Amino acid sequence: MEFSLILKKINNTLSAEKELIFNDWYSQSETHRQYFKGVLEQFENNRITVDNKKGWERIDQEIRKKNSTKSYWKYAVAAAIVIAVFSLPFTFKNTPSDLPPTTTLEQQATIEIGSDKATLTLEDGSSVVLQKGEHYEAGHIKSNGEQLLYDSTKTTPNVDIAYNILTIPRGGQFFISLSDGTNVWLNSDSKLRYPVAFAENQTRMVELVYGEAYFEVSPSTKHNGSHFTVTTLNQEIDVIGTEFNIKAYKEDPIISTTLVEGKVVVKSSQTFKKLIPGQQSKLDSKTNSIEISKVDVSNEVSWKNGFFSFKNKQLEEIILVLSRWYDVDFKVQNTEAVKIPFNGVFNKKQEIENILKIIENTNEVKFEIKGKTILVE
Incomplete structure (x- = not known):
């Protein structure tokens, strides 16, 4: 669209x-x-x-x-x-x-806009690089460089489950359709482990090793009542048939799960919580406690639709998002500025310099680009 x-x-x-x-x-x-x-x-x-x-x-x-x-x-x-x-x-x-005058922002053509790319690790341990413009096909799977599709008619005996891994680097994103018809959008710096084909009459289980993913799950009614489960390091989500977003980055102590449609149960070793559409759970990885709150769903899942949507986000959170999509590192020299809240919606397909200039126009912070490192002054 x-x-x-x-x-x-x-x-x-x-x-x-x-x-x-x-x-x-x-x-x-x-x-x-x-x-x-x-x-x-x-x-x-x-x-x-x-x-x-x-x-x-x-x-x-x-x-x-x-x-x-x-x-x-x-x-x-x-x-x-x-x-x-x-x-x-x-x-x-x-x-x-x-336009109003802006502070000096050093222009260097070394920072690329994020794009569709991933590495597929097959069941035999071999790897295939997937990227836009390049096609790959091998038996039950195929890719056009923007998405990875598995044969939706394929199932496997319980003893013969084989797993693939899809790894998205910083500066990348990718779409995958699993063998049961479940669709998954993976954000930058993410890794998903999943069966090549799901076992018959068993819980369909995948693992978000780290990162962020949006799931559009094929309902259990199409799979003899088989539930769908997503595991992360400290969390398990039991799904009946729904759409939801999970953010579980390695450096983030909080695992956030946002429910868009349907029903899910979020579980930790300490407790479990049911979510209704429009709610978000936050699991503290240190205490395993879960807190539930109502959120602006469109703001939480905007990345999937090609936008950065920052609603009352501190600058330190914003630059973390930008670092993953543009594959850059931010070096903070102004610790006070990164605590300031910010609101804005940005198209992900624009140069990072454009976004930085808009933020600079607040006169609260300056940026200086040195190669792939951006100084926050």
Whole structure:
């Protein structure tokens, strides 16, 4: 789904043909409907003219009225959302000279935008590099370089289960359709271990070794009532048939599970919790305790749809996300600046320099690029 169609829908400028395309996409799943709702809310809450020069003048006037860090962030954030959302599908009327001056950001063409790529480790221990533009096929599996598909008709006797591993590097992402029809989107720096074919009449079990993944699980009704289970280091999720997101990075002591649709039970060695759609569980890996809260689902799963959606996120969390997608390292020299909360929506297919400049325009932090290391000053 092209993001420009969503914007045209919001502005009521879709042609009859495009309206049919949008309606088909919108009706496909609750995930699509929630995503559209999130974009609509961002748009309505931060509506500023696309004329960048006038928009910045308005923001500057508001800042002068309330000269505080809090109000500065409020209006700088609004500007960030406008620039991030409109910079790709539309062309601004103004020239670069109309933009407000920014701090110096060293330009170097060494940082690449993340792309579809992964390493597939087969049951015999051999490895295959998968990347966009390259095809791979071997018996029950095939890939076009953007997704990996397993034969959905294949099952295996209980004693003959073989496992594959899909590893996504920093700067990568990948989609996989398992043999039972379950779809999985894997974010940067993630690893999934799964059966080549699931055993008949047994729990379908996969392991998210680390990283972040969005699961669209084939329901148990299609598999003789067989449940689907996802394990991580300290957590197990019992699934009946649903869509959910798991974030379990190696460096993060918290494992977050966000339920989009259906039913899941989150288990640790200490307790278990049931989730309903719109809720998120947070498992503390040190204490094995689980806390449940209501969250903005579209914000939590935006990465799957091609966007960074930061809602009241501290800068230190934002640069961690950026480091994985652009495969860069951030070196923090200003420890106070990285604690400041930030709101913004950014397309993942833009240069990191664009995002850093928008953040710099708050005048709260500066960035300097040195190769693949970015200094936070």
